[in-house]
Every structure is written in structure tokens, then in C-alpha cells.
Amino acid sequence: MGFGAVGKGVAEAILLKNDFIKENYGFELNIVAVADSSGSAISKEGLDLKSLLEIKSKTGKVSNYPVYGTDIKDMDVLDNVEYDCLVEATPTNIETGEPAKSLTIKAFNDKKNVVTSNKGHLALFFKELMDESQKNNVQFKFEASVGGAMPIINFAEETLSSTDIESIIGILNGTTNYILSRMTSEGSSYENTLEESQQLGIAETDPTQDVEGIDAACKTVILANIILGIPCTYKDVYVEGISKITSESIELALKEGYLIKLIAEVSKNALEVSPRLVKKNSPYAVDGTLNMATLKTDLADEVTVIGKGAGSLETASAMLTDIINIYK
Known part of the structure; x- marks a missing residue:
């Protein structure tokens, strides 16, 4: 269907x-x-x-x-x-x-x-x-x-079945990651980069679900329920998108060795999607439309998965x- x-x-x-x-x-x-x-x-x-x-x-x-x-x-x-x-x-x-x-x-x-x-x-x-x-x-x-x-549900349920997963923190939307990556490498404005990504077919004609964090928040709910066993719905997630991010704030972060990424956090303490600072050489520094997620476990410590989030x-x-x- x-x-x-x-x-x-x-x-x-x-x-x-x-x-x-x-x-x-x-x-x-x-x-x-x-x-x-x-x-x-x-x-x-x-x-x-x-x-x-x-x-x-x-x-x-x-x-x-x-x-x-x-x-x-x-x-x-x-x-x-x-x-x-x-x-x-x-x-x-x-x-x-x-x-x-x-x-x-x-x-x-x-x-x-x-x-x-x-x-x-x-x-x-x-x-x-x-x-x-x-x-x-x-x-x-x-x-x-x-x-x-990006394999995450099957990965958690099968490959990490011996572990207790405490949290999942990651980039769960390829469109916003592409926009922020381009703004970082080109120094371009949010508006221009969004327009470019729409022309390339990476962003939808109406990009609201992606750029306002709605898509990533839906994914946060799914992961919270299926992997961490937290009963929740969309209304339980704090959501903030990337439309207010400026090229100046990205430049400022870069000078200090940081990138700005739209990060989803799934844990007992937080269900949240918001722009955050991440270190330049960390697993969160993926470019383009890639998605990634770090699963914090009791036995295996942190395990990170990366893959194409769309297509x-x-x-x-x-x-x-x-x-x-x-x-x-």
C-alpha cells in the first residue's frame, strides 16, 4: 500500500x-x-x-x-x-x-x-x-x-540483546544534517542552503517536518518505546528545529572546535530533539544526509551505527x- x-x-x-x-x-x-x-x-x-x-x-x-x-x-x-x-x-x-x-x-x-x-x-x-x-x-x-x-532497531534487539541499553543519542534526519553540513562547509545562510537542498530534491517542497524537528521527534518516540521501553507519544518530546540557526553561530562554534547538529536524545531523563554543539572529531561529525546513533549500554559501553537515512x-x-x- x-x-x-x-x-x-x-x-x-x-x-x-x-x-x-x-x-x-x-x-x-x-x-x-x-x-x-x-x-x-x-x-x-x-x-x-x-x-x-x-x-x-x-x-x-x-x-x-x-x-x-x-x-x-x-x-x-x-x-x-x-x-x-x-x-x-x-x-x-x-x-x-x-x-x-x-x-x-x-x-x-x-x-x-x-x-x-x-x-x-x-x-x-x-x-x-x-x-x-x-x-x-x-x-x-x-x-x-x-x-x-541505518540498522538500529534490529541491531539493538538482536546484536545487542545481551545488554541493557541506557540511552540513544544521534542524528536521525538526513535533510537537516545536509543543510547544517553545507552551511558549515560553505558559510552559506540557512535560507539559501534550504533552497539549494530543495532544488536537489533532498528537502521537500514543504520542509516543515524535517527542519522543525518533527520527523526526528517521531523517530525518538519509536526508539523510546521499542528499545528503551519508555511508553510515550509525540507530545512527550521536546522539539526544536534548525530554522533559527545562523551562519554566524556555526562559524562561532567552528572557531571553538565544534559543529552544530540536530541531535535526538532518547533516555529515561530526556526525550528531546534540538540543535546541539558536538566536537569536530566525534562520531556525531557525519556529513551530508548520513544518520548516526550512539547506543550507551551496560556491557558494551558505547556502540555507534552510521548509515544513509533516506533514499x-x-x-x-x-x-x-x-x-x-x-x-x-
């Missing part, structure tokens, strides 16, 4: 990796329905993803798919197909969490597993969604919702990993 940048990325990733998955894990992925705002394409035998991507690229609508194109939309798609796992990639909605919330709960009630890249419904209704998945004895995976290709194929890689983990 959802066939924008992320949904198309998942289709591309499956095209690239289906043989690899069959060889290494012993199963094939068969896409039996794809939906966008225009309608859907549904085939119980499975859709040809190459054709589907071409049709979407040329016409903008999956409903134009020959023979199997249909005007069935939204929740009705789930009633018109037999499937094992819903891949939910609709746009993030931080006001209501829809349509992701309703689609997800319907899939759970139909005893289906769900993989999502969405943040809105998780930031607003985390406990309700987890309760529903457990009640229906299905799996709910959302690695892609936090750091794109359709990068985000799809996390969703594909979640699908494989559900199968395993």
Missing part, C-alpha cells in the same frame, strides 16, 4: 534480490497487489514488477496496469486479495496517523504480518498498534521508519530485511 518513492524502492529491491532471497532463505516474494491514490493492480498469480514500475513511471498510476488494473482503493484492496504480509508505505501523517493506522490494524485483525516505513501512526499510537499485533499473534516490523538503511532503495533495504526476518 503506497507506491511513491519508498513503495517503488521496495519493488525495485525485490526485482534485484528475489533470486538471492530464494537461494539463501528458500522462499520467493510474490507481489499480489499494489495500490496508490489512483487505485490498484491486483493479481493472485503475482504482478510483473518491471512492467508495474514502467507503467507508474509513464502514467503515474498503477491502475493503468493492463488487465489487472482496478479502481479498488484503500482498505478495500486488503479485502480483494489473499496475502501473507502487508508492506505499508503510505505518506507519514503526524496529525491522525492515517491511512497507515487503519490499514495496519485491519491487516492485524485479518491475521496478517505488517512491515512499514511510516512514522506517523507509530509516533501517535505505538502501544495500541503493538497490543493489536500481539493480540492477533502476528509480526509488526518497522526498521525503515527510524533511520532508512528509496536504502529505505527498501530495511523493509526487505524485515520481510526476511518475518519469514525466518
Whole structure:
């Protein structure tokens, strides 16, 4: 459900990796329905993803798919197909969490597993969604919702399963990191750098969710709940963005050996997203659209992960990993 940048990325990733998955894990992925705002394409035998991507690229609508194109939309798609796992990639909605919330709960009630890249419904209704998945004895995976290709949830739950994680502090938004990195290297103003990043397609036409810290705050909520077991929602996070950062303040910080970064802190003491000073040679000094997070643990001390926080194929890689983990 959802066939924008992320949904198309998942289709591309499956095209690239289906043989690899069959060889290494012993199963094939068969896409039996794809939906966008225009309608859907549904085939119980499975859709040809190459054709589907071409049709979407040329016409903008999956409903134009020959023979199997249909005007069935939204929740009705789930009633018109037999499937094992819903891949939910609709746009993030931080006001209501829809349509992701309703689609997800319907899939759970139909005893289906769900993989999502969405943040809105998780930031607003985390406990309700987890309760529903457990009640229906299905799996709910959302690695892609936090750091794109940067492995953090699976990393914490599997690789660091012997440790108690005390805090997570990191850069969880690639757009703001790109803007601050460019302002630092070029000495340019916030306004000019934002405009440049919009022209490059790094920042959205309406960049509010990124630059005001909303996106990073949603990710903070998800990490607090799933990794630290702190029950919270979006309203519990202190949020301050980067729109007031000036080139002068960046220059001043540089002279003292510091950079300014938009930092998310997840701990028992703080749920916060705000610009902070970080040392130039620290793990927080990543450039461009990279994300990073340092997990403070009791046994392993500090462990830092770094990865691309955006990009359709990068985000799809996390969703594909979640699908494989559900199968395993």
C-alpha cells in the first residue's frame, strides 16, 4: 500500500534480490497487489514488477496496469486479495496517523504480518498498534521508519540483546544534517542552503517536518518505546528545529572546535530533539544526509551505527530485511 518513492524502492529491491532471497532463505516474494491514490493492480498469480514500475513511471498510476488494473482503493484492496504480509508505505501523517493506522490494524485483525516505513501512526499510537499485533499473534516490523538503511532497531534487539541499553543519542534526519553540513562547509545562510537542498530534491517542497524537528521527534518516540521501553507519544518530546540557526553561530562554534547538529536524545531523563554543539572529531561529525546513533549500554559501553537515512532503495533495504526476518 503506497507506491511513491519508498513503495517503488521496495519493488525495485525485490526485482534485484528475489533470486538471492530464494537461494539463501528458500522462499520467493510474490507481489499480489499494489495500490496508490489512483487505485490498484491486483493479481493472485503475482504482478510483473518491471512492467508495474514502467507503467507508474509513464502514467503515474498503477491502475493503468493492463488487465489487472482496478479502481479498488484503500482498505478495500486488503479485502480483494489473499496475502501473507502487508508492506505499508503510505505518506507519514503526524496529525491522525492515517491511512497507515487503519490499514495496519485491519491487516492485524485479518491475521496478517505488517512491515512499514511510516512514522506517523507509530509516533501517535505505538502501544495500541503493538497490543493489536500481539493480540492477533502476528509480526509488526518497522526498521525503515527510524533511520532508512541505518540498522538500529534490529541491531539493538538482536546484536545487542545481551545488554541493557541506557540511552540513544544521534542524528536521525538526513535533510537537516545536509543543510547544517553545507552551511558549515560553505558559510552559506540557512535560507539559501534550504533552497539549494530543495532544488536537489533532498528537502521537500514543504520542509516543515524535517527542519522543525518533527520527523526526528517521531523517530525518538519509536526508539523510546521499542528499545528503551519508555511508553510515550509525540507530545512527550521536546522539539526544536534548525530554522533559527545562523551562519554566524556555526562559524562561532567552528572557531571553538565544534559543529552544530540536530541531535535526538532518547533516555529515561530526556526525550528531546534540538540543535546541539558536538566536537569536530566525534562520531556525531557525519556529513551530508548520513544518520548516526550512539547506543550507551551496560556491557558494551558505547556502540555507534552510521548509515544513509533516506533514499528509496536504502529505505527498501530495511523493509526487505524485515520481510526476511518475518519469514525466518
